[in-house]
Amino acid sequence: MSRVLIVGAGGVGRVVAHKCAQVPAVFSAIWLASRTLEKCDRIAAEIGKGRVQTAQVDADQTEELVTLIRRVAPRMVINVALPYQDLSIMDACLETGVDYLDTANYEPPNEAKFEYKWQWDYDNRYRQSGIMALLGSGFDPGVTNVFIAYALKHHFDQIETIDILDCNAGDHGYPFATNFNPEINIREVTANGRYYENGRWIETRPMEISRVFDFPAIGPRRMYLIYHEEMESLARHLPGVKRMRFWMTFGESYLRHLEVIRNLGLDSIQPRLFEGRPIVPLKFLKTLLPDPASLGPRTHGKTNIGCIIRGSKAGETHTRYLYNVSDHQQCFRETHAQAVSYTTGVPAMIGAKLMLEGKWKKAGVWNMEQLDPDPFMEDLERYGLPWHDQRCDIDIDRLPVA
Numbered sequence: 001m002s003r004v005l006i007v008g009a010g011g012v013g014r015v016v017a018h019k020c021a022q023v024p025a026v027f028s029a030i031w032l033a034s035r036t037l038e039k040c041d042r043i044a045a046e047i048g049k050g051r052v053q054t055a056q057v058d059a060d061q062t063e064e065l066v067t068l069i070r071r072v073a074p075r076m077v078i079n080v081a082l083p084y085q086d087l088s089i090m091d092a093c094l095e096t097g098v099d100y101l102d103t104a105n106y107e108p109p110n111e112a113k114f115e116y117k118w119q120w121d122y123d124n125r126y127r128q129s130g131i132m133a134l135l136g137s138g139f140d141p142g143v144t145n146v147f148i149a150y151a152l153k154h155h156f157d158q159i160e161t162i163d164i165l166d167c168n169a170g171d172h173g174y175p176f177a178t179n180f181n182p183e184i185n186i187r188e189v190t191a192n193g194r195y196y197e198n199g200r201w202i203e204t205r206p207m208e209i210s211r212v213f214d215f216p217a218i219g220p221r222r223m224y225l226i227y228h229e230e231m232e233s234l235a236r237h238l239p240g241v242k243r244m245r246f247w248m249t250f251g252e253s254y255l256r257h258l259e260v261i262r263n264l265g266l267d268s269i270q271p272r273l274f275e276g277r278p279i280v281p282l283k284f285l286k287t288l289l290p291d292p293a294s295l296g297p298r299t300h301g302k303t304n305i306g307c308i309i310r311g312s313k314a315g316e317t318h319t320r321y322l323y324n325v326s327d328h329q330q331c332f333r334e335t336h337a338q339a340v341s342y343t344t345g346v347p348a349m350i351g352a353k354l355m356l357e358g359k360w361k362k363a364g365v366w367n368m369e370q371l372d373p374d375p376f377m378e379d380l381e382r383y384g385l386p387w388h389d390q391r392c393d394i395d396i397d398r399l400p401v402a
């Protein structure tokens with residue numbers, strides 16, 4: 001019987017609240033707090049039966065969080081606000097002696113850069129306090145890390161190469177919209193690409209490298225090499241991996257709009273003077289774009305996210321493909337959210353559940369691939385993200401260039 005505090009009432013927060021409410025044996029009391037109280041209240045009303053209590057909080061303010069945590073007295077905090085809030089929430093958890101979980105690594109608000117360093121630095125303090133921080137318990141990062149840990153446990157003695165493939169083939173009918181927070185999404189995809197090879201990081205221009213891949217349940221799509229945060233922790237925790245790359249699909253309309261946004265400087269996070277007042281162009285752009293949380297009812301189609309892993313077992317080299325297919329409308333019917341929020345929120349709930357059950361409880365700061373993948377994989381099946389695990393002969397380098 002455990003009380004949890006969810007911080008952030010966007011698309012992902014909605015799914016986490018719904019999914020926690022489906023498992024009352026573990027999540028006996030659920031609090032949802034965010035900057036805008038009405039959003040929390042709307043989600044609580046959707047779930048009904050008085051299962052979710054709400055509160056307003058500015059999660060940039062550690063003291064406000066500490067006061068709220070003391071009032072609610074949760075066993076853990078599930079952080080599904082924005083990456084900017086990771087450190088203030090980790091500080092509040094440290095001060096109150098409460099476990100922490102998130103789905104995206106820290107990013108300073110005024111610098112388009114994300115890395116684990118800032119959060120890994122909490123490891124000693126979390127260990128000394130006997131509390132746990134679980135980092136990146138979404139889909140990618142999150143399930144992708146667990147797929148790799150599972151492949152290493154069950155199929156390989158040594159992993160040689162990893163390709164993570166993220167395809168969202170959903171259609172929301174807008175010429176341009178992002179499926180999660182526009183600011184974070186645009187910062188991620190307009191950055192230089194980067195991949196890991198033989199112990200070094202190799203940088204590419206944005207969208208410089210692409211391939212066409214035939215995604216199961218979706219069909220052929222263009223995918224582009226981008227940098228993604230799970231590669232940083234995997235490079236640290238999986239010794240001997242020779243190469244790691246991350247690929248994401250983008251439609252033509254999305255890329256055309258992105259090019260114009262970049263050409264106009266609307267992706268900039270440097271303040272500009274507008275009629276005498278400083279504004280950040282990317283924050284202004286966000287106010288013009290559809291709210292990702294509103295895309296649910298109008299998004300049709302599927303997502304497919306997975307890992308192609310090559311390695312050896314008892315001297316034999318082979319390749320496996322582990323992936324999940326989710327359907328936007330099916331996710332919406334269950335949780336009032338589209339599949340990108342759903343595939344992030346379900347793993348966040350599962351990570352929290354395993355921590356509360358004591359199956360994943362360790363003091364310190366942990367990434368997903370460091371923990372036993374088996375209970376997590378079982379819960380993915382049980383709570384709405386069934387997965388495929390098959391031997392294959394896919395070689396990304398032989399695929400057509402887009």
Ligand SMILES: NC(=O)c1ccc[n+]([C@@H]2O[C@H](COP(=O)([O-])OP(=O)(O)OC[C@H]3O[C@@H](n4cnc5c(N)ncnc54)[C@H](OP(=O)(O)O)[C@@H]3O)[C@@H](O)[C@H]2O)c1
Binds near residue numbers: 060085181341
């Ligand atoms: N690992 C993965 O697979 C994955 C995939 C997608 C997203 N994510 C991560 O999931 C998180 C949530 O994404 P989302 O799509 O749900 O974003 P979103 O729809 O923009 O929701 C973010 C929520 O956080 C709240 N918030 C922002 N700043 C706050 C503050 N200072 N204090 C309190 N609340 C604050 C927002 O409040 P307002 O409503 O007032 O703005 C909003 O309710 C992000 O960190 C994102 O990077 C991870």
